Amino acid sequence: xxxxxxxxxxxxxxxxxxxxxxxxxxxxxIAKMLNxxxxxxxxxxxxxxxxxxxxxxLPPVVATLLAVLACTALGIIIERLAYKPLRSAxxxxxxxxxxxxSYFLQNSALLIWKAAAKVYPPVIDGSAQLFxxxxxxxxxxxxxxxxxxxxxxxxxxxxxxxxxxxAMRACSEDKGAAQLMGINVDATISITFAIGSAxxxxxxVLMCSAYPSLMPTTGSMPGIKAFTAxxxxxxxxxxxxxLGGLLLGIIESMAxxxxxxxxANSIVFAVLIVVLLVKxxxxxxxxxxxxx
Amino acid sequence: MKRVFAFAVAxxxxxxxxxxxxxxxxxxxxxxxxxxxxxxxxxLGSIGPLTGGAAIxxxxxxxxxxxxxDEINAAGGNIxxxxxxxxxEADGEKSVNAYNTLMDWGMQVxxxxxxxxxxxxxxxxxxxxxTIMLTPSASGTxxxxxxxxxxxxxxxxxxxxxxxxxxIAENMAGAKVAVIYKNDDAYSQGIRDTFIxxxxxxxxxxxYEGTFTEDTQTDFSVQLAAAQSAGADLxxxxxxxxxxxxxxxxxxxxxxxxxxxxxxxMDGILTMEGFDTSLAEGVMLLTPFSADAPxxxxxxxxxxxxxxxxxxxxxxxxxxxxxxxxxxxxxxAAGCTADMSAAxxxxxxVAVMTQISVDGLTGQNMTWAATGEVSKAPMAVVIENxxxxxxxx
Numbered sequence: 001x002x003x004x005x006x007x008x009x010x011x012x013x014x015x016x017x018x019x020x021x022x023x024x025x026x027x028x029x030i031a032k033m034l035n036x037x038x039x040x041x042x043x044x045x046x047x048x049x050x051x052x053x054x055x056x057x058l059p060p061v062v063a064t065l066l067a068v069l070a071c072t073a074l075g076i077i078i079e080r081l082a083y084k085p086l087r088s089a090x091x092x093x094x095x096x097x098x099x100x101x102s103y104f105l106q107n108s109a110l111l112i113w114k115a116a117a118k119v120y121p122p123v124i125d126g127s128a129q130l131f132x133x134x135x136x137x138x139x140x141x142x143x144x145x146x147x148x149x150x151x152x153x154x155x156x157x158x159x160x161x162x163x164x165x166x167a168m169r170a171c172s173e174d175k176g177a178a179q180l181m182g183i184n185v186d187a188t189i190s191i192t193f194a195i196g197s198a199x200x201x202x203x204x205v206l207m208c209s210a211y212p213s214l215m216p217t218t219g220s221m222p223g224i225k226a227f228t229a230x231x232x233x234x235x236x237x238x239x240x241x242x243l244g245g246l247l248l249g250i251i252e253s254m255a256x257x258x259x260x261x262x263x264a265n266s267i268v269f270a271v272l273i274v275v276l277l278v279k280x281x282x283x284x285x286x287x288x289x290x291x292x
Numbered sequence: 293m294k295r296v297f298a299f300a301v302a303x304x305x306x307x308x309x310x311x312x313x314x315x316x317x318x319x320x321x322x323x324x325x326x327x328x329x330x331x332x333x334x335x336l337g338s339i340g341p342l343t344g345g346a347a348i349x350x351x352x353x354x355x356x357x358x359x360x361x362d363e364i365n366a367a368g369g370n371i372x373x374x375x376x377x378x379x380x381e382a383d384g385e386k387s388v389n390a391y392n393t394l395m396d397w398g399m400q401v402x403x404x405x406x407x408x409x410x411x412x413x414x415x416x417x418x419x420x421x422x423t424i425m426l427t428p429s430a431s432g433t434x435x436x437x438x439x440x441x442x443x444x445x446x447x448x449x450x451x452x453x454x455x456x457x458x459x460i461a462e463n464m465a466g467a468k469v470a471v472i473y474k475n476d477d478a479y480s481q482g483i484r485d486t487f488i489x490x491x492x493x494x495x496x497x498x499x500y501e502g503t504f505t506e507d508t509q510t511d512f513s514v515q516l517a518a519a520q521s522a523g524a525d526l527x528x529x530x531x532x533x534x535x536x537x538x539x540x541x542x543x544x545x546x547x548x549x550x551x552x553x554x555x556x557x558m559d560g561i562l563t564m565e566g567f568d569t570s571l572a573e574g575v576m577l578l579t580p581f582s583a584d585a586p587x588x589x590x591x592x593x594x595x596x597x598x599x600x601x602x603x604x605x606x607x608x609x610x611x612x613x614x615x616x617x618x619x620x621x622x623x624x625a626a627g628c629t630a631d632m633s634a635a636x637x638x639x640x641x642v643a644v645m646t647q648i649s650v651d652g653l654t655g656q657n658m659t660w661a662a663t664g665e666v667s668k669a670p671m672a673v674v675i676e677n678x679x680x681x682x683x684x685x
Contacts, residue, residue, distance in 0.1 A: 002521045009513035054566050115344045115381075117534045119541065119566040127547045138545040211510040212541045213534065214566075215345065221507060256514040261503045262475065 001134050006257040007250065012141035012210060014249020015148035019203040020226030021233065021241035022155060023196040029236035030172045030192045033091060036098040037078060039223015040105035041197050045071045045204030046120065046214050047113055053121055060123035060205075067201040075197025079190055087186075102220075109216035117215045120208035144206045151199060152242045159238065168192060172236070225252075228272050234285020243283055332630040334623065334637075336361065336373040336616065337394035339414065340406030341382035345534055348560040349608045350379065353406045353428050356609030359596055360616035371620050380405060384413030391417055399423070400634045401623070401641070403615040406608065408432035408449075408479045415442045422635040424642065426619055428611035431556065432478055436664030441642050443664040445611045445618065445654065447580065449479060452555045453486030455578055456528065459672050460553065461494035463683075470500040470524030470550070472515050472539065474531050477506075483530035483555055499524050509535040512542050519550070526551045533561035540571045551576065559606045562678055569678040580654040581610040582673050582680045590653050604679070607654065614652030621650050 020042060027035045045067040052063035082101050086094050124143055127136040159165040167188045170178040179185050207222060208214055225248060233244025248268060255267040275283065338357050340350025354377035361375040376397055380387035387410035394402070402418065402425045405411045411430030418425040419439025427435060428445045431452065436442050447455075460467060471487065474480040484501075491498050500522040502515030516539065519527055527543075527550045529536050536558055543549065554561075554577040562569055583594050583604045593613060597605040619641075625648050626640035650658045655668030673680040 002517065005517040005521070006514055009511075009517065012513070013511060050566065114347075116347045116565065117345055117537075119537050119564050119568070121566055121568065122541065122545065125545065127545055129547070136547045138542075140545060210545075211538065213510050213538045218510075221510075253514055256508075257518060261508065261515065262505060265507060 001131070002257075004135055006253050008135075008137050008141060010250035010253030011246065012138070012144055012249070013253060014229075014246035015141075015144040016203060016207045016210065016222065016245075017226045017229045017248050018148050018242045018245025019144075019151060019199060019206065020222060021230040021245045022151060022238060023199040023203070024227055024230040025233075025235055025238060025241040026155070026192055026199075027196045028230070029238075030168050031083075031189045032172075033083065033094045034098060034227070035083075035193075035196065036095070036223070036227075037101040037105055038196065038200055039219035039221075039226070040102050040109075041071050041074060041078075041200040041219070042204040042207065042223065043109060043214075043216065043219030044074060044105060045201035046208040046218060047109060047118075048201070049205050050118060050120055050208070050214055054118075064123070064202065064205045067205055068198045071197040071201035071204070072194045075193045075200070076190060078197075079193040083193075084186065084190075102223075106216045106220070113216065115216065117213050120212040120214050122209045122212060123205060124209065138210070140206070140209045144210060147202065147206060148242070148245075151202070152238060155195075156238050164188070164191065225268070228269065231282055232272050232275055234282030237282070237284045237286070240282055240284035247283075330370050331372055332370060332623075332628070333372045333374055334628075334630055335398050335400045336375050336619065337391075337397070337399035337402045337404065338375070338377045338612065339380050339387055339390045339394070339402070339404035339410065340377065341410075342377075342379040344381035344383075346382040346407055346532065348533075348563060348606070349429060350382070350406045352560075352606050352608035353377075353404065353612040355597065355601055356605060356612035357403055357428070357616050359593065359600070359609075360613040364616065364620060371623055373616070373620075377404075380410050382407045382410055384409050387411075387414050388417055395421070395423070395634075400630070400632070400637050401619050402426065403428060403612060403619055405430060408435055411435040411442075412438065412478075415439065418442065422638045424619075424622075424634075424638040426615050428615040429556075429608045432482055433665075434478065440662065440664070441638050443645055443660055444666050445615045445652075445658075446556065446607075446666070447668060448665055449482035450486040452578055453483040453488075453530065454490045456483075456530075456553060456555060457487050457490035457494055457496055459578070460526065460528075461491075461496050463672075464526060464551070466497075467526040467551075468497050468499045468522070468524045469526045469528055470502070470519035470522060471498060471528045472502045472504070472512065472519070472531070473529075474505065474509065474535065475503040477531075479532075479557065480530050487528065487530065504535065510538060512539050513546065516543050516546060516548055520546070520548045524550055526553055529554045529558065532557040533559065533564065537561055537564055537567050537571075540575070541568075544571055553577070556607055559608065562675070563603055563606070569675075572675045572678075575675045576672055576683065577675075577680075578672055579607045579680070580668060580671060581607040582671070582682065584679060584681060585653075593653060610653040614650070614654050614658075617652060618648075618650045618658070621648050 048070045049063040049067040052058045052066045082097050124139045127138040167183045171188050229244035229248045230241045233240030252264050252268050255264040340353040341347050342350045361373045365372050378390035380390045387405050391414045405414050408430040411427045412434050415438030426443045431446045431449045473484040500519045552575045558577045622641045625644040628637050645660050658668050674683040
């Protein structure tokens with residue numbers, strides 16, 4: 001019974017990582033850049049929905065929608081101002097810019113919302129009871145897992161079935177050739193960022209509901225973990241991000257429960273190192289030989 | 293055009309970094325400007341986190357100290373204060389910087405810093421400089437170990453651990469206790485250690501111990517599930533209010549409802565933005581100060597604090613308020629004058645600290661040992677309807 005409840009908290013945590021990792025992996029798969037500001041967009045999503053619920057008294061669904069809108073807009077603005085001018089720059093320059101954007105967002109949040117931690121009101125309360133109340137599953141965990149599954153399925157369908165998705169895959173494969181075929185590469189990348197940021201808003205709401213502490217640095221650690229999850233599952237692969245996130249969450253929970261609460265983070269990253277040694281492209285990643 | 297815009301963005305970024313630097317309180321001058329020969333105006337400094345995760349403590353300390361300073365100045369006695377409060381974000385290094393700023397300003401006596409980590413750092417400096425230091429709320433034993441000129445208004449961490457274990461042994465016999473503490477924090481670790489030792493001596497049944505660190509203080513579902521499956525009906529939380537708020541929320545979501553027992557770090561949880569105070573219903577904590585105590589001084593202090601800051605003062609504000617009055621009593625007893633240097637005042641005050649006895653909001657007949665430790669009894673309160681009340685045993 002204990003094992004099951006640890007497993008459930010692991011799956012719940014893993015689903016949050018997975019949703020964030022989906023955002024990372026989409027942007028990487030298509031724009032071939034690591035958007036390190038992703039975690040901070042999540043934090044902004046959390047604050048926007050917090051303000052909508054706490055100060056304006058709006059219902060959680062409306063607050064989530066507002067957060068999605070705000071983050072989508074923010075994602076597009078960040079892409080326009082910070083990343084688009086660097087489209088042809090070396091990837092290292094883009095990476096440093098992303099780190100800069102990350103700090104910019106954190107410090108802006110510090111100025112606007114101050115450093116004192118806020119307690120996030122959960123969007124859904126209580127827990128389901130199984131086996132005569134021996135096993136309790138918080139509804140928020142169930143919601144997170146389902147949200148994660150739906151988002152993954154929707155994203156996979158979008159990328160494989162729609163015209164836009166086709167354009168995205170084309171850009172991912174070869175930007176130059178896609179341009180020659182009449183695909184607007186810039187617009188495609190912008191839309192990718194918009195989708196990634198919308199996902200970040202949803203992740204922000206779910207994460208803050210499950211782990212209700214909101215600070216300007218709230219997004220950074222989960223951001224790093226989700227990036228790890230994306231690499232673990234094979235960066236660029238949508239099911240890979242899902243699998244990686246889930247496994248990472250479960251490993252973290254089990255390590256906390258059975259080995260040591262202090263070593264949990266070290267164990268998570270140790271597992272990543274081992275996986276990358278054995279399978280350099282990640283669990284579901286494609287190994288693409290470098291053309292010389 | 294594009295380049296202009298890029299510059300603008302860069303400028304905004306740079307500004308935002310600058311703006312994150314520490315904020316400074318304006319020094320508040322004494323009410324009476326004419327300083328006759330008999331009226332001595334001392335420069336009193338205080339340090340605390342006015343921004344950052346522990347900001348509630350620092351703001352309380354500065355506000356509480358300021359109320360005491362205003363009262364003393366308005367009463368027009370022979371000893372008056374000029375007050376200056378500095379921000380340290382609860383960080384040792386920034387606290388030493390704040391201390392140096394105050395020394396440059398001409399500080400003669402210090403009621404601060406607020407938190408244990410910062411006080412250890414500043415204590416070493418104050419001991420070397422021979423500046424009298426009276427911390428309102430830093431409860432670690434390492435704080436007063438810095439030198440003979442460092443004193444505390446609050447009781448020490450070991451005292452809190454022992455007090456909590458004694459209280460549980462006496463009033464909640466047969467409780468199965470789980471402890472969740474932050475083991476990269478001297479404050480939390482210190483209380484936990486003495487709590488466990490005293491629990492062993494008093495026969496309190498500790499069934500589970502869980503830890504967390506700065507990096508893992510957002511998710512306690514595993515520790516709570518383990519405590520629950522170990523059958524704990526009382527969870528002892530020797531931690532600050534921010535992780536405690538997460539624990540209360542997650543326990544509620546899991547449907548786990550033990551009695552939560554906190555220490556003075558729990559103080560402040562009721563004023564957190566967004567916190568559902570009904571979750572804290574029935575939470576017990578050790579604190580020397582209860583805002584609904586009926587005596588006249590407490591009621592006046594609470595009224596003034598509420599009028600100025602719109603909230604009920606916590607223990608930290610009361611400690612700082614007492615700290616200023618203790619400093620005044622010590623300066624009086626030592627017969628210090630405002631033209632003395634900080635080091636001379638320090639020697640004179642250290643000589644009398646062990647002899648004075650002060651009645652304050654946080655205890656009657658407070659006395660000090662030469663180690664700097666205060667003697668006063670901790671008291672347990674329980675949260676009911678969003679306020680601290682004395683438990684009816």
